[in-house]
Amino acid sequence: MNSFTYVRANDVADAVRLGSGADAKFLGGGTNLVDLMRETLERPSALVDVSGLSSAITEQADGSLLIGAAARNTAVAEHIAVRTRYPLLSRAILAGASGQIRNMATVGGNLLQRTRCTYFYDDDGSRCNKRVPGQGCDAVEGFNRIHAILGASAACVATHPSDMCVALAALGAIVHVTGSDGERTIEFADLHVLPGEHPEVETTLRRGELIIAVELPVLSFAKHSTYRKVRDRASYAFALISVAAAMEVDNGAVKDIRLALGGVAHKPWRALKLEASLKGRPATDESFLAAATEELSDAKPLAHNGFKIELARRTIVAVLAELAGYRS
Numbered sequence: 001m002n003s004f005t006y007v008r009a010n011d012v013a014d015a016v017r018l019g020s021g022a023d024a025k026f027l028g029g030g031t032n033l034v035d036l037m038r039e040t041l042e043r044p045s046a047l048v049d050v051s052g053l054s055s056a057i058t059e060q061a062d063g064s065l066l067i068g069a070a071a072r073n074t075a076v077a078e079h080i081a082v083r084t085r086y087p088l089l090s091r092a093i094l095a096g097a098s099g100q101i102r103n104m105a106t107v108g109g110n111l112l113q114r115t116r117c118t119y120f121y122d123d124d125g126s127r128c129n130k131r132v133p134g135q136g137c138d139a140v141e142g143f144n145r146i147h148a149i150l151g152a153s154a155a156c157v158a159t160h161p162s163d164m165c166v167a168l169a170a171l172g173a174i175v176h177v178t179g180s181d182g183e184r185t186i187e188f189a190d191l192h193v194l195p196g197e198h199p200e201v202e203t204t205l206r207r208g209e210l211i212i213a214v215e216l217p218v219l220s221f222a223k224h225s226t227y228r229k230v231r232d233r234a235s236y237a238f239a240l241i242s243v244a245a246a247m248e249v250d251n252g253a254v255k256d257i258r259l260a261l262g263g264v265a266h267k268p269w270r271a272l273k274l275e276a277s278l279k280g281r282p283a284t285d286e287s288f289l290a291a292a293t294e295e296l297s298d299a300k301p302l303a304h305n306g307f308k309i310e311l312a313r314r315t316i317v318a319v320l321a322e323l324a325g326y327r328s
Helices: 012-018 033-038 073-078 080-085 087-096 099-104 107-111 164-171 272-278 285-295 307-324
Strands: 005-008 024-027 046-049 057-059 065-068 174-179 182-187 210-216 225-230 241-250 253-262
Touching: 012 046, 012 174, 012 210, 024 033, 057 080, 065 080, 073 080, 073 087, 073 099, 073 107, 080 087, 087 099, 087 164, 087 225, 087 241, 107 164, 107 210, 164 210, 164 225, 164 241, 164 253, 225 307, 241 307, 253 272, 253 307, 272 285, 285 307
Parallel strands: 005 046, 024 046
Antiparallel strands: 057 065, 065 210, 174 182, 174 210, 225 241, 241 253
């Protein structure tokens, strides 16, 4: 059993001070961290409860939406501004977990949840570089049906589990953080990192930094967006493939588009090649399929997950056809 102290932060400054220790962890809803502690995969010496900090969802002067890191997932999914202006985010959250978990989980915690790789959770016989750096990765040659096809490395083929984060990647969200060196912002695409040789490093957060808010920038066509999740069962399962997309069509051509994929990489995968390829092209199955194929051209399947490439292609085409208005 791992002993630890528990303290509830009164404000952000208090949280940063209390969380500055090398083995301290910030605690939001605890829906991932507490599980990891039960499995002894996380062994913090101190828990700093930040669930009482800002949970407000406020519109900024420029029209952007600022979501406090302590906001519960349910509150975000049900907020009228999110539902009307960023429906892909609401749908991603609702697809992500049971109602009980959504009622507990916080935005900040969702961004920092760890992989659901079986080998990462198996601390009794499986090798995992994320759990023990330099140990090796049994998933590479093991049962890897749920694992990454993009951006993986010989050291790690795990995928990021969050649905919310896929939507935030598509929206180009901005993460507000604070620490002993003061406040800064991080483009969402730069928050999570690919595994490389150090899969134990999962984000660009500095030691002791606390996520305080997530900003949704103004994106007029985001109101015309959706999220689709393909999984083994309809409830409470992680994505094999997911697509978060917003698209604007003008005179039958793609005027602008944002798209991100889940279930394919160590981080939410922003489909930049697809976006660039589709702008100005006809909003048709042929264009969507060509762009999806280009985006997935660097995919490297493992022994058991090659099906993900075709599944991703088909899901992308189906989602974009829905947004184009000629298929439900």
